[in-house]
Amino acid sequence: MALKPLDMADLFQQSALLMHANKLDLFTFLAAPKPLDQVAEKYGYVGWKSEVFLDALTAIGLLKKSAAGYETQPDLKSVLVRTQAGYVGQSIEHERLQWTLWGDLGAVLSAVAPTAQQQERRLNEQSQIVFQQAMHQQAATEIDFVAKHARWSQSKFIVDLAGGHGNYLTSIAAKHPHITGEIWDLPEAEPIAVQSIEKARLQSRISFNVVDLNHVRQKNRTQLTR
Numbered sequence: 001m002a003l004k005p006l007d008m009a010d011l012f013q014q015s016a017l018l019m020h021a022n023k024l025d026l027f028t029f030l031a032a033p034k035p036l037d038q039v040a041e042k043y044g045y046v047g048w049k050s051e052v053f054l055d056a057l058t059a060i061g062l063l064k065k066s067a068a069g070y071e072t073q074p075d076l077k078s079v080l081v082r083t084q085a086g087y088v089g090q091s092i093e094h095e096r097l098q099w100t101l102w103g104d105l106g107a108v109l110s111a112v113a114p115t116a117q118q119q120e121r122r123l124n125e126q127s128q129i130v131f132q133q134a135m136h137q138q139a140a141t142e143i144d145f146v147a148k149h150a151r152w153s154q155s156k157f158i159v160d161l162a163g164g165h166g167n168y169l170t171s172i173a174a175k176h177p178h179i180t181g182e183i184w185d186l187p188e189a190e191p192i193a194v195q196s197i198e199k200a201r202l203q204s205r206i207s208f209n210v211v212d213l214n215h216v217r218q219k220n221r222t223q224l225t226r
Contacts, residue, residue, distance in 0.1 A: 014060050015095075017053070017056055017057055017060060017062070018057075018060075018062060018092065019092060019093075019095065019096040019099070020096075021057055021062065022080070022089050022092045022093060022096070023093065023096060024043060025082060025089070026039075026043075026057075027062070027072045027076070027077070027080035027081055027082075027089075028072075028080075028081050028082040028083065029042065030063065030070055030071050030072045031071075031072055031077060031081045031083075032071065033066060033068035033069040033070065033071040034069045034070060034071075035068075035069040035070075036050060036051055036054065036069065036070070038069070039054060039069075039070065054070045057070075058070065061073060061076075062076065062080070087137070088137050090130055090133035090134045090137055091134040091137045093130050093134070094130050094131055094134035097127055097130060101115070129192075131164075132164055132165050132189060132192045133165075135164050135165055139165070139167055139168065143167055143168060143171045144171070146168055146171070146172070147168075147171040147172045147174070147175045147176075148175065152172055152175070152176045152179060153176065155176075155179060156178065156179065156180070157179070157180050157181055158172065158173075158179060158180075158181035158182075159181060159182050159183075159184055160181065160182070160183045160184065161184050161213060162184065162185050162213060163183035163184060163185055163189075163193065164183075164185055164189045164192070164193065165189070165192050165193060165196055166183045166192070166193035166194075166196035166197055166206070166208070167196050169181050169183055169206055170196050170197055170199075170200040170202055170206060171200075173200070173202050173205055173206055174200055174202065179205070180205045180206065181205070181206055182206070182207050182208070182209045183197075183206065183207070183208045183209065184209050184211040184213065185208070185210075185211065186210070186211075186212060187210045189208075190208050190210065193208045194208055
C-alpha cells in the first residue's frame with residue numbers, strides 16, 4: 001500500500017536523524033554501549049536535547065537503549081560502524097550533501113545550467129572524495145558479478161563512461177587478461193581512479209582519460225566496447 005501524503009512528508013525527519021548521526025560517526029562511537037552524559041560530552045550537546053536525539057534514533061530502530069546506555073542496533077553495526085567491511089556511511093554522507101539541493105527544486109527546474117548545489121558544480125575536494133567513496137561502497141556488491149559476465153570474453157577494449165573510482169574496469173581487466181581499456185570521467189575523479197589502477201597493477205592496460213561527457217558530441221562518439 002502506498003504511503004499517505006502526510007506520512008511521506010514526515011519521512012524527512014528520519015532521514016535528518018540518520019544523516020546527522022552518521023555525520024557525527026555516532027554509530028561507530030556507540031558500537032559498544034555508552035551512557036547519555038558521555039555522548040553529550042563528546043559532541044558538546046545539551047544533555048536533555050541529547051536524550052531526545054538518542055531516543056528518537058532508538059524509536060526509528062537505529063539505536064538500542066538499555067541500562068548500560070545507548071548502542072548501535074546490533075544487526076545494523078555491519079553497515080553503520082566505520083570499521084566494518086559492509087560500512088555504507090559514505091553513501092549516507094553523499095545523500096546528506098544533497099539535502100540543500102533537494103530543498104530547492106524550483107531553482108533547479110528553472111535553471112538551464114546546473115545550480116551551485118548540483119553535483120556538476122560541487123567539485124570541491126571533500127565532496128568529490130565522499131562521492132567517489134559512496135559510489136565505491138554501492139558498487140561493492142555488484143563488481144564481482146559484473147566482472148564475471150560472459151560478454152567480456154568477446155571484448156578487447158572497454159571504455160568505462162563516467163567510470164569514477166575505476167573499480168568496475170579494473171576488476172573486469174583483472175579477471176580477463178586480454179582486455180585493455182580507459183576510464184572516462186571528469187578530472188576530479190582521476191586521483192581515486194589512478195589509485196584503483198595502481199592497486200590492481202594494471203597501469204600497462206588501463207588508463208584514465210579526462211572527458212566531460214556533457215560536451216562529447218554525438219557525431220564524435222565511437223563504438224566504445226569492441
